[in-house]
Amino acid sequence: MTATLADLATPVLLLDGFKVARNLARMRAHLAPHGVVLRPHMKTAKSVAVMRDLVGGPETPITVSTLKEAEVYASAGVKDITYAVGISPDKLDRVAAIRKSGCDLSVILDSVAAAQAVATKSRETGDAIPALIELDADGHRAGLQSSRGEELVAIGRALVDGGAALKGVLVHAGESYAEPGEAAIVLAAEGERATAIGAAAKLRAAGLPCPTVSVGSTPTATFGKDFSGITEVRAGVFMFFDLVMQGLGVCGLDDIAAGVLATVIGHQPEKGWTLVDAGWMAMSRDRGTSALPVDQGYGVVCDPLGHPYPDQIVIKASQEHGIIAARPGSNAKPLDLPLGAKVLILPNHACATAAQYDSYVMTDARRPGEVLGTAARFRGW
Amino acid sequence: MTATLADLATPVLLLDGFKVARNLARMRAHLAPHGVVLRPHMKTAKSVAVMRDLVGGPETPITVSTLKEAEVYASAGVKDITYAVGISPDKLDRVAAIRKSGCDLSVILDSVAAAQAVATKSRETGDAIPALIELDADGHRAGLQSSRGEELVAIGRALVDGGAALKGVLVHAGESYAEPGEAAIVLAAEGERATAIGAAAKLRAAGLPCPTVSVGSTPTATFGKDFSGITEVRAGVFMFFDLVMQGLGVCGLDDIAAGVLATVIGHQPEKGWTLVDAGWMAMSRDRGTSALPVDQGYGVVCDPLGHPYPDQIVIKASQEHGIIAARPGSNAKPLDLPLGAKVLILPNHACATAAQYDSYVMTDARRPGEVLGTAARFRGW
Numbered sequence: 001m002t003a004t005l006a007d008l009a010t011p012v013l014l015l016d017g018f019k020v021a022r023n024l025a026r027m028r029a030h031l032a033p034h035g036v037v038l039r040p041h042m043k044t045a046k047s048v049a050v051m052r053d054l055v056g057g058p059e060t061p062i063t064v065s066t067l068k069e070a071e072v073y074a075s076a077g078v079k080d081i082t083y084a085v086g087i088s089p090d091k092l093d094r095v096a097a098i099r100k101s102g103c104d105l106s107v108i109l110d111s112v113a114a115a116q117a118v119a120t121k122s123r124e125t126g127d128a129i130p131a132l133i134e135l136d137a138d139g140h141r142a143g144l145q146s147s148r149g150e151e152l153v154a155i156g157r158a159l160v161d162g163g164a165a166l167k168g169v170l171v172h173a174g175e176s177y178a179e180p181g182e183a184a185i186v187l188a189a190e191g192e193r194a195t196a197i198g199a200a201a202k203l204r205a206a207g208l209p210c211p212t213v214s215v216g217s218t219p220t221a222t223f224g225k226d227f228s229g230i231t232e233v234r235a236g237v238f239m240f241f242d243l244v245m246q247g248l249g250v251c252g253l254d255d256i257a258a259g260v261l262a263t264v265i266g267h268q269p270e271k272g273w274t275l276v277d278a279g280w281m282a283m284s285r286d287r288g289t290s291a292l293p294v295d296q297g298y299g300v301v302c303d304p305l306g307h308p309y310p311d312q313i314v315i316k317a318s319q320e321h322g323i324i325a326a327r328p329g330s331n332a333k334p335l336d337l338p339l340g341a342k343v344l345i346l347p348n349h350a351c352a353t354a355a356q357y358d359s360y361v362m363t364d365a366r367r368p369g370e371v372l373g374t375a376a377r378f379r380g381w
Numbered sequence: 382m383t384a385t386l387a388d389l390a391t392p393v394l395l396l397d398g399f400k401v402a403r404n405l406a407r408m409r410a411h412l413a414p415h416g417v418v419l420r421p422h423m424k425t426a427k428s429v430a431v432m433r434d435l436v437g438g439p440e441t442p443i444t445v446s447t448l449k450e451a452e453v454y455a456s457a458g459v460k461d462i463t464y465a466v467g468i469s470p471d472k473l474d475r476v477a478a479i480r481k482s483g484c485d486l487s488v489i490l491d492s493v494a495a496a497q498a499v500a501t502k503s504r505e506t507g508d509a510i511p512a513l514i515e516l517d518a519d520g521h522r523a524g525l526q527s528s529r530g531e532e533l534v535a536i537g538r539a540l541v542d543g544g545a546a547l548k549g550v551l552v553h554a555g556e557s558y559a560e561p562g563e564a565a566i567v568l569a570a571e572g573e574r575a576t577a578i579g580a581a582a583k584l585r586a587a588g589l590p591c592p593t594v595s596v597g598s599t600p601t602a603t604f605g606k607d608f609s610g611i612t613e614v615r616a617g618v619f620m621f622f623d624l625v626m627q628g629l630g631v632c633g634l635d636d637i638a639a640g641v642l643a644t645v646i647g648h649q650p651e652k653g654w655t656l657v658d659a660g661w662m663a664m665s666r667d668r669g670t671s672a673l674p675v676d677q678g679y680g681v682v683c684d685p686l687g688h689p690y691p692d693q694i695v696i697k698a699s700q701e702h703g704i705i706a707a708r709p710g711s712n713a714k715p716l717d718l719p720l721g722a723k724v725l726i727l728p729n730h731a732c733a734t735a736a737q738y739d740s741y742v743m744t745d746a747r748r749p750g751e752v753l754g755t756a757a758r759f760r761g762w
Contacts, residue, residue: 009471011762043700065662065701085701086646086656089721090390110647113720141702142647142656174699265467266491266523275467275523281446282762285666285733318555319424319732320446320466321522339494340470351700352666356736358761380739381392381663 003371005304005342008361010263011282013353014344015360015375016306019257020054020239027221027238034227039063039082039214041236044351047360048076049375055239063216063234067094068380074103082106082214084170084234086134086142089117096125106130106167110144115155119162130167131159132212133203137195138188140174146195149202156208168212168231169199176219180248180292189220197229222250240350243300247292253300253308258354259344261304261361262322264337272334274324278345280317284352298322299345301335305368306344309335314345355379384752386685386723389742391644392663394734395725396741396756397687400638401435401620408602408619415608420444420463420595422617425732428741429457430756436620444597444615447762448475455484463487463595465551465615467515467523470498477506487511487548491525496536500543511548512540513593514584518576519569521555527576530583537589549593549612550580557600561629561673570601578610603631621731624681628673634681634689639735640725642685642742643703645718653715655705659726661698665733679703680726682716686749687725690716695726736760 005014024040031038040055043065051062051073058077063084064070070081071094079102087095087107098105109115109131122129133155136143144152159166176188192215200210215224216234227233240258241251262278280298289296298314301324311332316323322345326332337343347353354360354377362372386395405421412419421436424446432443432454439458444465445451451462452475460483468476468488479486490496490512503510514536517524525533540547557569573596581591596605597615608614621639622632643659661679670677679695682705692713697704703726707713718724728734735741735758743753 009475009762085658088644088646088658090644094390111720114647117720136649139652141697141699141704142649145649145651263469263471265469266495268517268523268526270526271520277466277469277762280667280733281736285668285730286661287666287668316522318522323522339492339498349666352661355662356760379737381390381658 004369005261005371007371008261010261010342011278012261012361013357014259014261014363015240016257016363016365017054017372018364018366019255020050023239023241023255023257024055027235030222031233036227036230037061037232039232039234040239041065041084041234042069042073044236044240044354046354046379047375047377048072051076051078063236066381067091068378070098070105072378074098074101074105078103080104082108082132084108086110087114087118092117092121095129096121096127099127099129104130106132108132108134108170109155110134110142112151112154112158115158115164116162119159119164122162122164128163128165130165132167132170132214133199135169135171135195135199137171137173137192138175140172143171146198152199152202153206153208156203156206160208166203166209168210168214169196169203170214171196173215173217173220176217177244177248182223182249185219185223185248186225189224190226192220193224193226193230200229218245219248219250237350240354242350243296243346243348244288244292247289247294247296253346256346258350259302259306259346260299260353261342261344264339264341264343266339272325274335274337276322276324276343277320278322279320281319282356283314283317283322283345283347284349284356286349286352288348296348299347302344302346304342304344385750386642386752388752389642391642391723392659393642393742394738395640395642395744396621397638397744397746398435398753399745399747400636401431404620404622404636404638405436408616411603412614417608417611418442418613420613420615421620422446422465422615423450423454425617425621425735427735427760428756428758429453432457432459444617448472449759449761451479451486453759455479455482455486459484461485463489463513465489467491468495468499473498473502476510477502477508480508480510485511487513489513489515489551490536491515491523493532493535493539496539496545497543500540500545503543503545509544509546511546513548513551513595514580516550516552516576516580518552518554518573519556521553524552527579533580533583534587534589537584537587541589547590549591549595550577550584551595552577554596554598554601557598558625558629563604563630566600566604566629567606570605571607573601574605574607574611581610599626600629600631618731621735623731624677624727624729625669625673628670628675628677634727637727639731640683640687640727641680641734642723642725645720645722645724647720653706655716655718657703657705657724658701659703660701662700663737664695664698664703664726664728665730665737667730667733669729677729680728683725683727685723685725
């Protein structure tokens with residue numbers, strides 16, 4: 001007998017494998033004509049099963065956000081990983097161990113001090129650790145400022161002369177999550193590309209190697225028009241998509257592959273509230289849409305098969321209570337669902353919501369209501 | 382050789398067992414003269430080790446927020462548990478199984494429909510499931526409105542006549558987290574108590590039993606003056622405390638027992654930013670202090686032993702990046718910490734931050750810098 005959504009204990013995280021595959025195929029089709037490698041960011045999925053069954057398997061080069069991810073994916077056979085958060089010296093023993101296990105793990109850095117630490121560890125281990133120099137395109141967080149050309153070259157020299165390997169440059173247009181619409185995102189993509197190719201040119205002019213020129217974010221990867229001079233694109237959340245991406249215009253609601261199935265646990269009839277067992281522990285505390293034109297509260301409420309109830313969102317969340325009501329300003333009628341009924345809630349931010357779970361319950365849009373199995377997640381650092 | 386904080390891979394969650402014990406002793410001393418039972422809420426800790434070693438062991442009656450918590454703590458020998466989130470019919474098989482295992486698990490509800498479902502399951506299993514009727518004191522989320530006296534009695538009758546057990550009433554003054562200061566919280570406590578004893582009186586006047594009159598939240602438990610008519614107090618986050626509680630005036634910074642140890646991974650010198658490897662995945666997305674007089678960003682930055690750096694907070698967080706800078710409006714100088722240095726970050730909300738980890742690294746304020754071991758956490762539903 002096929003298991004169905006009605007059999008599930010809630011709250012539970014559903015992942016539509018058909019939609020994940022469709023989102024990946026669309027991104028690959030978009031990038032293919034540009035001759036760039038897609039290096040998917042596996043920080044959203046954090047799942048060996050998703051890597052193996054949906055993202056292309058261990059031969060696909062990937063990006064990760066923690067050494068734990070690098071360790072788990074390397075153990076599962078992935079051979080080419082970029083750890084795309086600035087490396088600190090205390091983490092280099094783990095980097096060396098992962099590389100020794102047969103995975104070509106690269107690190108990123110934005111200072112001479114970090115380059116020297118990587119070079120020292122490379123000499124100690126007799127293994128030239130590959131490093132990309134991180135550049136800042138938009139003031140978002142980390143990365144060397146483009147104005148610091150001398151420091152860029154000094155970092156490159158510290159790596160090369162010190163015994164590490166200079167793999168290239170890396171940029172992340174993190175501010176592309178801030179402004180909705182294709183036009184703004186195309187501009188962000190241009191800034192990201194310009195920063196990356198500018199730094200690559202400076203390194204090469206100084207006689208240093210720069211084989212990899214890496215850019216990426218889901219918005220800029222989706223809307224980028226010009227990838228000349230770029231060798232690879234990193235993006236992650238596009239596999240699952242979410243309400244932030246939908247709010248930016250990067251995807252439609254129907255592209256969102258992950259959602260939380262919840263059960264009605266009560267009502268406040270005077271207020272038009274329906275209470276469900278998905279609070280912020282189930283949805284995460286992420287309120288990413290609060291800064292976008294349409295604030296989706298803690299999530300958009302759908303029937304269990306993913307059809308949205310017009311203007312019904314989770315307006316408030318306690319640890320284990322979600323409060324569903326009409327969007328403020330809407331005159332939509334309250335939901336009329338009895339105690340025990342189930343709803344699917346689309347999340348603000350797939351990375352944050354998925355992190356609240358140890359596994360995905362796999363579904364497929366072509367087989368509505370069926371449960372196809374589970375896929376384990378991992379977490380930690 | 383004693384392990385020290387310097388040996389730890391970061392980010393990692395530290396829990397000071399001495400402070401947890403002190404916070405518990407203080408709460409028990411405050412409540413003892415009032416003759417009420419403390420039923421600690423174990424949703425913050427989610428740890429059998431913390432229950433066993435710090436909260437009083439399996440003989441202590443506890444509160445939980447998920448059936449998973451009930452199952453884990455019951456398996457560890459806890460004999461008296463209240464599941465303090467409204468029960469839905471689909472969860473009653475698990476409730477019955479936990480009770481059958483020898484744990485006296487109670488549920489809560491606020492509708493005749495839920496009472497009928499509990500009564501039906503009680504008859505099916507031949508075991509009268511104890512239920513408390515949840516009342517709403519302040520419009521926070523769930524619970525029957527006090528004005529609905531007839532429905533209150535109808536719920537009680539549905540339980541008693543249907544074969545379940547009416548254990549009493551339960552109120553949570555959730556809005557006590559909204560307004561800082563003892564005076565406001567004393568008022569919230571009075572409202573909570575009045576709601577609870579009013580409902581108890583109505584049930585008794587209708588000839589129904591009401592042995593338990595349960596109130597609780599960390600703020601109202603801390604500042605409550607009058608517990609007459611109350612039989613038990615629930616509270617949870619007081620064990621760990623956090624910046625929200627400190628911002629409400631409920632504790633001092635030095636009472637906060639949980640913090641995230643992080644490592645410096647970079648700098649943006651022009652901006653006075655220090656980047657660490659604790660982003661929102663390590664801190665949670667909880668921004669609970671954003672609505673309080675002092676917004677603490679994603680956390681207050683301390684040296685590894687917990688001494689705060691004046692006015693240094695995590696102003697911004699990506700998934701794995703935290704950005705430390707002076708509090709907006711402050712003229713504090715930027716932190717001067719090199720790559721690889723460690724800091725301790727106090728969280729906005731202990732429940733949310735702890736949920737990002739699978740274990741605690743145990744410390745003790747009387748043994749600064751030492752690591753005393755680890756304590757496992759669990760999660761899920």
